[in-house]
Amino acid sequence: MKTFFTILFSLFLFQHTLPAQVAVEVPPPNYIRTVIFNDGSGYSQVPIIQLGQSINLEFDDIIGDEANYYYSIEHFNYDWTPSQLVKSEYLEGFDNVRINDYRNSYNTLQLYSHYNLQIPNEDTRGLKVTGNYMLSIYNENKEVVFSRKFMIYQPLTQVRVEVKKSREVKLIHSKQVVNFEVSSQEFIIRNPEESVWAVILQNNNLKTGIYNVKPQYNIGNTLIYKYDQLTSFWAGNEYLNFDSKDLRAATVKIRSIDVEDLYHHYLFQDHIRAFDPYTYNPDINGNFVVRTMQGSDPTIEAGYVWVHFGLRTYEPLEDGDVYLYGRFNNYELDESTKLTYNPGTGAYETARLFKQGYYDYKYVFLRNDGILDEGFISGNFVNTENDYTVLIYYLPPGGRYTRIIGVGNASSLNISN
Structure with a gap:
């Protein structure tokens, strides 16, 4: 019996001396697209809202089978370690409930289900304290599909x-x-x-x-x-951009259009701007806006299009990889944004599925040592x-x-x- 309590006490001490785990956002899988998270106005961004204001989350499931999704909210310390508060101390009402507001796409080649979550709502009536928060989306198996951070403040200073x-x-x-x-x-x-x-x-x-x-x-x-x-x-430098609001019309940025199962937009090739003089080019600082000319409600009538990118370098870059970068996927560097060098065209190329709209993007260089160099391709201009x-x-x-x-x-x- 003495040995049992000794082991139990040792486990207790071990658990309480482990460093608290720092929370990180879980990126969405490929079938979750166009995550828009904000305070209900403006562009998609990390919501930094005043106590009492609302937040809004939207996303598309391109499987389009009206899957069930649930959400939860957690409170964190400054350093994104879990706070000591229990849920009832920071949340009025309850979470872990199903997202009931969803609609299916209309008149689009790519079927999808569009989900919308607003907080406060009849279940989660409000958040009581300021600080760091994480909103997590779960599936029916209670697996985290993706998560996003947000902050609540009180203007005391x-x-x-x-x-x-x-x-x-x-x-x-x-x-x-x-x-x-x-x-x-x-x-x-x-x-x-x-x-x-x-x-x-x-x-x-x-x-x-x-x-x-x-x-x-x-x-x-x-x-x-x-x-x-x-x-x-x-x-850094101003972002590049393209506008795919019209599926069937080329623009200043879109070189040509093709149709297979979905529309394909081929952009004009970009080039390394680090050695060019700075030129002011109005942007929306990496953000995006969903819009379409093929319908009146972009949330369910905007289609999906394959956008083809090319960065002309004439030869492969050493000691690193090239990625697309922007709010469109929360600045994640993954396989969907990685470019591959094509010796036939002398350019880094990739294609990615986007919902119709206006998008900012830039090319960044991830060095083999793990350092992200945003200015390697675009340059840095004061x-x-x-x-x-x-x-x-x-x-x-x-x-x-x-x-x-x-x-x-x-x-x-x-x-x-």
Whole structure:
């Protein structure tokens, strides 16, 4: 009996000394397409909403068999480890319920079922606290199909953000630096060096964010962040784009159209822009919009089309691979976005299935050592227009979860020295 309790106690200690697992998003399988996640307005993006606002998730299942999907919501700390809160402390109502709002495609060559989930709803009546959240979609076998992160904040502080050029001479034309201040006249932040963390996002992309930024110093009730390299981003270049709203008509970007089982759009070949002068080309910072000229309701009347890409390099690039990059698949690098070099055309090529619409994209280079080089093909130009978002996390003394107490935004259009 003594041996049994010794083993039991050892297992208890082992489980409680293991490091908490950091949550990561699960990318959707190939049959789940066009995931749109936002606050109900604008483009698909990581929703960063104020406490009490709603979020909206849409996606297509191109199997089109009206499969059953369920959702759950989990709360996380600043570092995406599970928080200590039980579900009833952060969620009003309940989750783990079926998504009942779905419709089948109409008058399209590719059949699909379109699902829509809005929170709050009659089951999940609201979320009670601020912080990091994960929305997960399950199938009937309780397997996670895909998941997406989102954040809820409460504007208890004012976050003033500005974008500046790098103070390092060799980087002044290729990097953008984010400086900001956090202030509050009424909300008192105690021990900010240990209790406050800042996250900086470029174009709402969690994968390239800068995390765990501490205040440089404070003046009264104002926290100052005036770093140079620590809060700097490669400026990148404006995104390329194509518009497939009309399945049967070529555009400035679409070279030719073919029809097999589905429509095929062949884009004009792109080229390496890293050595070209910067040219302003209005974009939507990697995002996309679903639209069609073949119907009045794009959610179920927009068709799917194979889009063929080509990046002319004349010879294969060494020590890495080329990928398509954009919000269309949440900036994931996978087989559907990997390009293969074709010696016959001297270009990297691939084809990917897209729902009709307007899409931003760029080519990125993933080095063999695992480092993603966004500017290797597109270049880095300080005049590039980028949006920046700063989130302020706070763990009060004795607190059981990390709160988000402020959000600030700025555009590099107003960049200064």
